[in-house]
Amino acid sequence: MFAFALAYPYLPGAKTDAFKGLSVLVGIMVSIGASGIVGQATSGFILMYTRTFRAGEYVRIGDTEGTVDGVGVFTTRIRTGLGEELLLPNSLVLQHVTRNYSRAVPGTGYVVDTVVTIGYSTPWRQVHAMLMEAARMTLDIATAPAPYVRQTALSDFYVQYRLVAYTPAERPAQRADVLSRLHANIQDVFNSYGVQIMSPHYMTDPAEPQSVPKARWYVAPADLSEGPPQSDDPKR
Structure with missing residues (x-):
């Protein structure tokens, strides 16, 4: 590039307007291309020096989930649970939220989470107990740290658990297998207690109130250690 700059004045037609215009066009194209390369490289250095994730960690970047094979200057390599290798531009990685499942657990291993939406007519204690039972049935689900259930949303027609x-x-292939077995066990447990895994939607108000009377708060397999309620009065 330096040699070309020195030789430029001696090129045939270098002083013509057409040649000067072409030179400006080429310069603009090179600048635009270089800015993309510089941006990718900058993103790579940011990922490496901030240690957002390391090789071997299990992450979710946007809609992509898998194990990090390596972080380069321009791209990040992700190995999915199906064995696919994905190359993500580092600038794209920085534009998405990154979830690092490996750092939530001390040592090796990953977080496994799943969401179900159940109508308000099903007691939430029963849903919690069924999800916990499914987790206990699943091979390779750790007992410590213990699984837990959170209600993450109260939508118009259903609760999100x-x-x-x-x-x-x-x-990552093992994690995918564990998640598949967990989903199968959730279906088996819900079916065994006659609870449908579905999100109801209503065009008009239902004929019956979609609420749970206090007498059904501890429907099996909910914890009965406190005993069933003695009255429908919520103050008692």
């Missing part, structure tokens, strides 16, 4: 558990699996 998130089951969070941990697996000591070291490979």
